[in-house]
Amino acid sequence: MDHNLTLVTTLASGFAMALVLGVLAERVKIPALVGYLVAGIILGPATPGMVADMTTASQLSEIGVMLLMFGVGLHFSLGDLLAVKRIAIPGAVAQMGLATVLGALLAGLWGWDWGGALVLGLSLSCASTVVLLKALEVRGVLDSMNGRLAVGWLVVEDLATVLVLVLLPPLAKLFGSGAGEDAALAANAGSTHSVWATIGITLLQVSAFIALMLAAGRKFIPWLLWQVARTGSRELFTLAVVAIAIGIAYGAAMLFNVSFALGAFFAGMVMRESQFSQRAAAESLPLRDAFSVLFFVSVGMLFEPSVLLEAPFKTLAVVTIIILGKSFAAAALVLAFRYPMNTALTVAASLAQIGEFSFILAELGVSLDLLPKEGMSLILAAALITIALNPLVFAAIGPLRGWLLARYPLARRLDARPDPFAILPMNTSREYLEGQVVLAGYGRIGQRIAQALKERDIPYVVIEQNRECVEDLRKAGTAAVCGDANEDAVLIQAHIANAAMLVVATISPLDARQMAEVARTLNPDIEIVVRAHDDEESRLLRSEGVGVVFYGEEELARSMSHHVAERFRPKNDIPANP
Numbered sequence: 111m112d113h114n115l116t117l118v119t120t121l122a123s124g125f126a127m128a129l130v131l132g133v134l135a136e137r138v139k140i141p142a143l144v145g146y147l148v149a150g151i152i153l154g155p156a157t158p159g160m161v162a163d164m165t166t167a168s169q170l171s172e173i174g175v176m177l178l179m180f181g182v183g184l185h186f187s188l189g190d191l192l193a194v195k196r197i198a199i200p201g202a203v204a205q206m207g208l209a210t211v212l213g214a215l216l217a218g219l220w221g222w223d224w225g226g227a228l229v230l231g232l233s234l235s236c237a238s239t240v241v242l243l244k245a246l247e248v249r250g251v252l253d254s255m256n257g258r259l260a261v262g263w264l265v266v267e268d269l270a271t272v273l274v275l276v277l278l279p280p281l282a283k284l285f286g287s288g289a290g291e292d293a294a295l296a297a298n299a300g301s302t303h304s305v306w307a308t309i310g311i312t313l314l315q316v317s318a319f320i321a322l323m324l325a326a327g328r329k330f331i332p333w334l335l336w337q338v339a340r341t342g343s344r345e346l347f348t349l350a351v352v353a354i355a356i357g358i359a360y361g362a363a364m365l366f367n368v369s370f371a372l373g374a375f376f377a378g379m380v381m382r383e384s385q386f387s388q389r390a391a392a393e394s395l396p397l398r399d400a401f402s403v404l405f406f407v408s409v410g411m412l413f414e415p416s417v418l419l420e421a422p423f424k425t426l427a428v429v430t431i432i433i434l435g436k437s438f439a440a441a442a443l444v445l446a447f448r449y450p451m452n453t454a455l456t457v458a459a460s461l462a463q464i465g466e467f468s469f470i471l472a473e474l475g476v477s478l479d480l481l482p483k484e485g486m487s488l489i490l491a492a493a494l495i496t497i498a499l500n501p502l503v504f505a506a507i508g509p510l511r512g513w514l515l516a517r518y519p520l521a522r523r524l525d526a527r528p529d530p531f532a533i534l535p536m537n538t539s540r541e542y543l544e545g546q547v548v549l550a551g552y553g554r555i556g557q558r559i560a561q562a563l564k565e566r567d568i569p570y571v572v573i574e575q576n577r578e579c580v581e582d583l584r585k586a587g588t589a590a591v592c593g594d595a596n597e598d599a600v601l602i603q604a605h606i607a608n609a610a611m612l613v614v615a616t617i618s619p620l621d622a623r624q625m626a627e628v629a630r631t632l633n634p635d636i637e638i639v640v641r642a643h644d645d646e647e648s649r650l651l652r653s654e655g656v657g658v659v660f661y662g663e664e665e666l667a668r669s670m671s672h673h674v675a676e677r678f679r680p681k682n683d684i685p686a687n688p
Contacts, residue, residue: 150410
């Protein structure tokens with residue numbers, strides 16, 4: 111038997127050490143990701159004891175990057191991003207720009223060249239989506255408006271970072287750096303013209319790959335998944351998903367000179383449009399999680415713990431930029447868009463860490479001879495510290511808000527300033543204030559109900575938490591209020607006391623019960639129509655007497671719309687009794 115089992119040894123030691131330290135990390139209430147990174151440090155060459163094979167670990171980490179980016183693309187929703195685009199896009203771009211400048215200036219003070227300074231700044235500018243989703247999920251605010259805004263903000267950061275990953279190799283020549291043949295070409299040709307020509311060729315290659323994915327991939331991938339699904343074999347379906355993810359990533363790199371990360375990201379994006387997207391996500395999740403763990407372990411192997419002793423002030427400066435610099439900039443931007451202080455603090459806490467994209471950028475910077483190895487160690491040290499502290503940062507939101515409100519009049523003014531979208535305008539027509547329909551929720555079902563009401567000239571007022579959606583509705587001439595329909599004040603602003611009907615187009619039974627209770631307290635005679643998610647929820651809501659309940663998917667909006675329209679049907683249209 112061949113005893114040169116470097117692959118098996120690396121997998122066994124990596125998984126075992128990550129499991130032990132991941133469990134310990136969760137026990138002390140910090141993300142398991144910290145345990146994975148520490149496992150890599152223990153198995154790396156910088157610490158005594160067993161040393162895993164770095165070459166094998168590096169190749170495994172490439173697979174981890176592919177599957178990690180594939181998962182990001184599989185869960186990327188353009189609709190979710192567009193829902194918060196007015197603040198997420200300019201806010202994320204401005205915050206990334208400021209963080210990059212701060213990091214680059216700091217590296218400049220240390221005497222680094224501009225290439226290394228740029229990579230350091232970019233690595234500090236992007237937070238970890240994995241850490242954020244976990245933090246929001248634990249606190250039960252992932253589906254809240256604050257949670258959607260924070261996730262949308264990080265999605266913009268992810269997209270911007272993907273673009274940076276594409277442009278960084280040709281830009282490396284602009285800084286006179288590069289690996290191997292690229293370095294020689296840069297030294298000989300080295301002109302600005304050739305550099306920009308290389309960037310132009312890179313963008314053309316990326317554009318060609320994206321066009322191919324959008325044109326052919328959107329048809330071929332769903333077709334292929336359908337053919338595999340027809341076999342009824344679960345393992346073949348899982349194999350198809352993994353083969354598509356890694357195959358497209360590899361093909362993108364070989365044929366279009368596009369990074370593995372970008373290829374896998376677009377594979378996930380295209381697969382999301384398939385009817386099998388949820389099954390693909392579920393079937394590939396264990397494998398994605400496993401190789402993502404190996405990615406973080408391999409990143410930890412690159413860490414030099416000595417940097418904490420040799421450069422403690424540099425480490426502290428980097429951590430300060432991440433926790434204070436990025437957070438302050440994000441909070442200021444959110445407040446400038448007239449969002450409440452709680453939203454600003456939530457977004458700020460979400461960005462007070464760095465993670466997977468920072469590692470990918472740093473590894474690319476090292477491979478291009480742009481980022482010194484000290485920079486990689488500083489980024490890893492900052493990631494370990496900020497990820498470990500992130501739960502404490504989130505926990506401090508409430509006390510910090512209370513402290514600011516107690517001591518600073520400006521904070522009280524910012525927190526209490528009126529939101530023009532939280533109340534109906536003074537010139538709202540009386541038809542929207544008496545005998546109207548109050549529509550709680552403007553998602554897919556809510557929009558179809560609103561369209562049916564509009565076609566029948568039935569006045570209605572929309573209650574929606576998405577501020578940008580409310581702004582668009584008002585521009586289109588629709589009466590709308592921004593807020594949570596579970597709150598008394600929001601229902602009052604929609605004039606529920608004089609309304610004829612409340613239509614709850616959400617899917618949470620708890621929300622429906624709360625809305626119904628508040629609405630009947632303010633208007634005992636109001637009729638309530640509720641959407642349920644399934645038959646069990648429907649029976650529960652009916653048993654509690656919440657109102658008229660509809661459930662299902664295909665005919666739900668049509669049935670609810672017909673019911674509401676019939677209640678407002680003019681009396682002269684009702685056939686007389688024979």
